Amino acid sequence: MLRMVGAVPHGLALQEIADSLGLAKSTAHGILATLKHVGMVEQDRRTGRYRLPGGPASSRLTGEIDPHLLRSYAMNWTDSLAAHAGEAVLIGVLADTDVEVVHHVFSPDGTRQRLVFGKRFPAHATALGKVLLAFAGWRVPREGGHWLPRYTSRTVVDPEQLHRESLDIRARGHAVAVGELQPDIASVAAPVRAPGGICVGAVAAAGPLDRVCPDGRRPRADLVEQVVATGHAVSGQLEREA
């Protein structure tokens, strides 16, 4: 929907959007209301048409950015996050229903690590992926009791639950995955937005569960704060370089 709205500089009417996507008008309206609420689309007061915030120029960057360009803009910020948070840092973009890692900074904890680049992870089991799903407005299909693959006892496999979590992630501005892909790894992620507000990637800090979540359930508050701040900083860099 965002891609379609972004492709038309002067915006689209509700009926046009609903028709093009084969949605009921009320469904399309509900989604647009949510997108509007989180600032990802805006509505022209005079014409009532929906468009991306930031005017026609932003349509250049709807949901996709060259991953290598993203990495070069992000590198100083992600290095700083890894140094201060003491955890590995990853940047991911959405690739089908996976998240693809386009940048990796090792944790400074002295352990031997291997560069994770180009590797894909299931989006619903990682913080990076959950941010991307949530902010891309994706809704995992819920066809006849179709469950998502399970990796650990904590993997969210119910699409409905994932959807509820997505709404939560959009409201909070960050996602968390605690032992959902590998039982002993936890991660926190925040969106990276292009000018206009579209989420083009996500940045995450990931590490041993007991270090990321001292209470075993929730990530430490300072880490969440640092990850979200890094997401903002990289977004700011994209804005400046645009």
Next chain:
Amino acid sequence: MTDSLVAAIDQGTTSTRCLLFDRAGRMVSMAQTEHRQHYPRPGWVEHDAIEVWRNVQRVVPRALRQSGATPSQVAALGLANQRETTVVWDPRDGTPYARAITWQDTRTSALVAALRRGPHAETFRRVSGLSPAPYFAGPRVRWLLDNVPGLRDRAEEGNALFGTMDSWLVWNLTGGPDGGLHVTDVTNASRTMLMDLRTLTWAPELLATLDIPPAMLPEIRGNADLGTSCRTLLPGVEIGAVLGDQQAALFGQTCFDAGEAKCTYGTGAFLLMNVGQHVVDSAEGLLPTVAYQLPGEVATYAVEGSIAMAGSLVQWLRDSLQMIDSAPEIETLARSVPDNGGCYVVPAFSGLFAPRWRPDARGVIVGLTSYVDKGHVARAVLEATAWQTRDVVDAVNRGSGLGLRRLKVDGGMTSNYLLMQCLADVLDVPVERPMVTETVSLGAAYLAGLAVGFWADLQDLRKNWHLAARWEPEMSAARRAREQVEWGRAVERAYGWSPE
């Protein structure tokens, strides 16, 4: 909270920056301002030294403000600078006699050509370690003495001081006309062509050959031996260290042992290897230079090999060929193909630098067939940077007798993962990127912090070095050998193209 930070000034070719670091060597804040490049004639590149000093005065308070720190929290100041850039000024009021002549400026070509033909070329090489080249500061001083009316008289009266950018800034920081200290450090002095590389003092015979009045020269000191404090900007803060930018990067990468090397990939690329306490001669087309000298210790030396075009070749692809919108997108293009398709690019746009030193070479693209598309050219462009590094590394290994076991990298191009993998593949050693890529500033900060006891010793600094990424060689030995032959053949095609 007192003495919790070290400040670094990186006075570079295009900009002046101030960075603050904490005890763990992490960057706390950064402020940056660019200065104007003046191109008054073809081959001339100048900076306004006054503008540069003003920019220093701007960025330091800005970096402090950003971090919320006060000058009293700054334990020391380290200064790293663009090397070989030459300033001559009047100590009575701090007015430069001319704009600073930068390291890229080639106006001394004729002067240097005459020196090379004359009887003294070998003396320069033997004493300063450097064969005369327009790259170094000494001939620029002579050019100024010959071309600025009245300057020679002023110099002989003691009313004209020479310095590289470090001297100019330290003089201003320590009071300027009001008792400013006129000093330089061993690394900057080693790039003048005027210093005896072994005794680390000005060489009278070289000064006489270039007819430079000794009265205008700064005093040479160790990198962390200035023993002086700022009188302005950060009043009372000790100027803990001064060193040239590439040496600062070597130090910031904690290459403290012989055999450790770093390469900085910017517009060009600069590879320096620590070779220990002895000068390694320049027989392999590399420059011997001082790496650093710690208080009370003998100097540690390095060999340096520079590559003229690295990032600038990618910029050429972007600006002149318009094959990409932004430099990082070369990676996307290069990854659209699995290999170079037989295409090689030799970027000898203004000849080849180390270790080949062929001013007669010009750029070539070879191996073109109908099969080759822009993806292959993009790949060949990245591979050219990797193979040029290999050429320098081979020369460094031969010259020093030390084998490179891993290469530490920094600079903007380290965000290009394909290039980093390609480097590991052609060098056949792991390539490592540190977590703080601002290694120039970090090196200046490290040395300054050492000088004042903020950090205890080199071991303390090593603990701060963290690996951010590492690329392992993946190419087969057979393929590497084949590609090296092809690269060598491509380079031969570049030789002799320029009629000069």
